[in-house]
Amino acid sequence: MLEKLRNSPFYLNYKRMWPYVKPYWFRALLAMWLCIPIGSLDAVIALSLKPYMDMVLIEKSVGTSAWYAPLFIIGFTIGQGALTYLATYLNVWVGSHVTNDLKMSLYSKLLTFETSFFDRQNSGDIVFRFNNDADLACSGLLSNLRLFLSRLFSSLSLIGVLFYNSWQLSLIAMIVLGCTFYPMTRVRNMIKTIMKQTVASSSQTITAYNETFSGNRTIMAYNYQPQQKEKFSKILASLFRLNIKMTQRSSWLSPVMHITASFGIAATIGYGSHLILTNQLTPGGFVSFISALLMLYTPIKNLGNNFNSVQFSFMAIERVFEILDTPPAIRNKENATELKSVNRDIEFRNVCFGYRPDVPVLKNISLKADVGQSIALVGNSGGGKSTIVSLLPRFYDVDTGQILIDGTDIRDVTLTSLRDKMAIVFQDNFLFAGTIRDNVRIGKPDASDEEIWKALDMAYLTDFVSSLAEGLDTYIGERGILLSGGQKQRVAIARAFIKDAPIIILDEATSALDNKSEAVVQKAIENLMKNKTVFVIAHRLSTIRNADRIVVINEGEIMETGSHEELMNTENGVYKALYNAQFKSSEKKQERKTESDSIQINDKPD
Numbered sequence: 001m002l003e004k005l006r007n008s009p010f011y012l013n014y015k016r017m018w019p020y021v022k023p024y025w026f027r028a029l030l031a032m033w034l035c036i037p038i039g040s041l042d043a044v045i046a047l048s049l050k051p052y053m054d055m056v057l058i059e060k061s062v063g064t065s066a067w068y069a070p071l072f073i074i075g076f077t078i079g080q081g082a083l084t085y086l087a088t089y090l091n092v093w094v095g096s097h098v099t100n101d102l103k104m105s106l107y108s109k110l111l112t113f114e115t116s117f118f119d120r121q122n123s124g125d126i127v128f129r130f131n132n133d134a135d136l137a138c139s140g141l142l143s144n145l146r147l148f149l150s151r152l153f154s155s156l157s158l159i160g161v162l163f164y165n166s167w168q169l170s171l172i173a174m175i176v177l178g179c180t181f182y183p184m185t186r187v188r189n190m191i192k193t194i195m196k197q198t199v200a201s202s203s204q205t206i207t208a209y210n211e212t213f214s215g216n217r218t219i220m221a222y223n224y225q226p227q228q229k230e231k232f233s234k235i236l237a238s239l240f241r242l243n244i245k246m247t248q249r250s251s252w253l254s255p256v257m258h259i260t261a262s263f264g265i266a267a268t269i270g271y272g273s274h275l276i277l278t279n280q281l282t283p284g285g286f287v288s289f290i291s292a293l294l295m296l297y298t299p300i301k302n303l304g305n306n307f308n309s310v311q312f313s314f315m316a317i318e319r320v321f322e323i324l325d326t327p328p329a330i331r332n333k334e335n336a337t338e339l340k341s342v343n344r345d346i347e348f349r350n351v352c353f354g355y356r357p358d359v360p361v362l363k364n365i366s367l368k369a370d371v372g373q374s375i376a377l378v379g380n381s382g383g384g385k386s387t388i389v390s391l392l393p394r395f396y397d398v399d400t401g402q403i404l405i406d407g408t409d410i411r412d413v414t415l416t417s418l419r420d421k422m423a424i425v426f427q428d429n430f431l432f433a434g435t436i437r438d439n440v441r442i443g444k445p446d447a448s449d450e451e452i453w454k455a456l457d458m459a460y461l462t463d464f465v466s467s468l469a470e471g472l473d474t475y476i477g478e479r480g481i482l483l484s485g486g487q488k489q490r491v492a493i494a495r496a497f498i499k500d501a502p503i504i505i506l507d508e509a510t511s512a513l514d515n516k517s518e519a520v521v522q523k524a525i526e527n528l529m530k531n532k533t534v535f536v537i538a539h540r541l542s543t544i545r546n547a548d549r550i551v552v553i554n555e556g557e558i559m560e561t562g563s564h565e566e567l568m569n570t571e572n573g574v575y576k577a578l579y580n581a582q583f584k585s586s587e588k589k590q591e592r593k594t595e596s597d598s599i600q601i602n603d604k605p606d
């Protein structure tokens with residue numbers, strides 16, 4: 001029996017939540033303790049009916065307790081109301097603290113997850129699991145416990161009143177009561193899968209909203225509204241079906257309990273009449289018994305109504321702890337050391353990697369960069385260049401092989417110290433809703449305005465930021481939407497400048513700039529690259545001509561490696577072909593531009 005209780009979802013879920021309730025245990029306990037008088041006071045009303053009925057209605061005499069009965073009822077109800085208010089207040093106070101703590105744990109956990117976790121999840125799932133589930137878990141848990149306790153004490157005290165008045169009628173009532181509990185245990189299994197599907201569909205609606213928000217321009221540009229509407233309406237239709245299924249499987253519970261209760265009341269009235277007629281029970285005692293019985297059926301009937309919400313909150317707790325119990329795949333080793341500095345070299349040694357086990361993306365990559373060297377990765381789209389550089393800050397871990405910094409495997413050093421040594425500019429940089437200052441400061445949280453201006457200057461943004469009325473305090477919108485693509489990229493470059501890390505990773509860092517700005521920023525990047533070890537990916541080969549070493553990657557393999565001059569001297573070389581193709585196409589563009597310029601000049605009226 002005890003073992004069964006220990007394995008019950010009720011016990012397990014409360015046990016899991018206990019560490020979160022523990023810091024507020026006193027107020028939580030007080031709120032729960034208040035449920036005892038709140039629940040028990042129900043019985044006083046039923047109990048006070050007996051003397052009132054027997055003396056006033058039957059004997060037609062007015063004893064002292066008969067006078068006090070109405071006053072008692074008012075007094076106790078006021079007392080019960082005040083205690084209910086206090087219990088609700090305490091419950092909300094504790095509940096809000098517990099919810100916040102749980103959300104904080106979940107959010108901290110979210111920040112530790114590796115990139116592949118985010119690759120797998122959709123945004124709706126994240127919002128639902130991390131926000132809604134935490135709310136549902138806490139509110140369901142605490143208010144249900146309060147409800148449960150006040151109903152339990154109410155039921156116990158009312159059962160006391162029943163036995164006080166008549167043990168024979170009480171036995172009948174108890175048997176019927178037992179029959180009302182049985183259906184509840186059946187429903188849980190029937191609705192569990194529907195609840196899971198409902199959660200999945202609800203998270204799809206959140207994803208749809210997110211996509212509409214982030215992708216609104218694409219939706220408009222491609223007149224994609226009808227398809228989006230259709231997708232959304234399919235999600236709503238599935239939610240509707242699940243809702244109906246849930247109602248079909250669970251809503252019979254309340255009426256069935258009601259009907260069972262009515263059998264109980266009918267039986268007690270029938271047998272009660274016999275007891276009164278045979279003088280085994282006074283009419284007052286009978287009225288008091290029936291009142292207590294009716295009052296007892298209300299909490300029990302409501303337990304049926306609350307049953308679904310309890311199930312929802314238990315499932316939310318299960319989902320929340322599923323996340324909290326999952327260790328991040330990429331984390332510090334137990335004895336990880338600090339990476340203090342980068343003095344000698346960075347080496348990829350026989351690295352193999354795939355995003356999925358069955359699809360290799362990098363095949364036996366070996367590559368060494370001495371400190372201060374710049375390595376350019378070039379090659380066809382989808383060849384694996386971005387993948388190579390994303391292994392360095394351990395966004396993903398290698399499948400086999402090693403990445404070493406000064407001879408130490410990067411998995412042996414702490415993640416924070418490793419990432420501290422790198423400044424990364426991505427192809428698609430994320431800017432946070434906030435000011436230009438906030439976004440540059442991400443590279444160095446304690447940077448002064450002077451340092452920020454210096455970084456902006458190196459990223460050739462000073463003129464633009466100075467021209468803004470609010471300068472560094474200019475709000476750039478969510479994801480930096482109020483800036484142009486090139487400006488966004490330069491803010492990201494400034495962010496990397498200010499970090500002043502020994503390793504620089506530039507993944508198509510200048511792809512959103514026009515030729516003129518690129519030439520300017522390229523000069524700034526060359527400043528930034530001085531005395532740093534740099535991994536640069538660029539499609540425009542003219543920008544990486546000066547790299548110490550160029551590595552050509554194709555289909556996850558290194559095809560060629562060498563300086564620009566060396567590779568240009570390789571007969572039938574891949575790099576040479578790529579470079580010549582780009583050079584010719586840019587020459588053609590230049591020719592066309594010159595032609596059109598001369599046409600315009602010739603067309604000018606005299």
Ligand SMILES: Nc1ncnc2c1ncn2[C@@H]1O[C@H](COP(=O)(O)OP(=O)(O)OP(=O)(O)O)[C@@H](O)[C@H]1O
Nearest residue numbers: 119355356361379380381382383384385386387388
């Ligand atoms: N997060 C991911 N999950 C699964 N597969 C991925 C992921 N990112 C990239 N890939 C796949 O890995 C392969 C290499 O991609 P990668 O982005 O490294 O190429 P790339 O050489 O940088 O391409 P590009 O020059 O177009 O940016 C591609 O086939 C791509 O589809």
